[in-house]
Amino acid sequence: MSVIRVEDADGVTHELEPVEGWRLMEILRDYGMGMEGTCGGAVACASCHIVLDPEWADKVAPPREDEIDKLDELPFLHETSRLSCQIIWSDELDGLKITLVKEPT
Known part of the structure; x- marks a missing residue:
């Protein structure tokens, strides 16, 4: 069984427990982790912004240019x-550690 370790806000x-071939955004959304994924993975909204653990x-596969451009639009x-809609789950990511982004107040 593969696992994703998610630190919430x-x-x-x-x-x-992830599903092979699903977008990380879909997994987070289906587990009720507060993931909007408004654009459904079209790199149009950045509502699925996460932070990968540095290790x-x-x-994880590097971001494409459209993801980098969308991230550059964020205030922080x-x-x-990364955008979790652009990370496709595979068993090579077993143990992945991420943090859900909480906007500064």
Whole structure:
């Protein structure tokens, strides 16, 4: 069984069982992690912004140009910011650690 470790906006860590071939955004949404995914993965909204744990940043496929452009539109970024709609789950990502983004107040 593969697992994703998700730190929510309150700092609580959840272990989710992913589905092979699904977008990370879909997995987070279906587990009720507060993931909107408004555009459904079309790289049009950035509502699925997450932060990869630094140890995983180089293990996930790099972002395409359209993802980088959409991330650049956000008011704040982290070094390992990504759009979860652009990460397709595979068993090679077993143990992936991410943080859900909480906008600064």
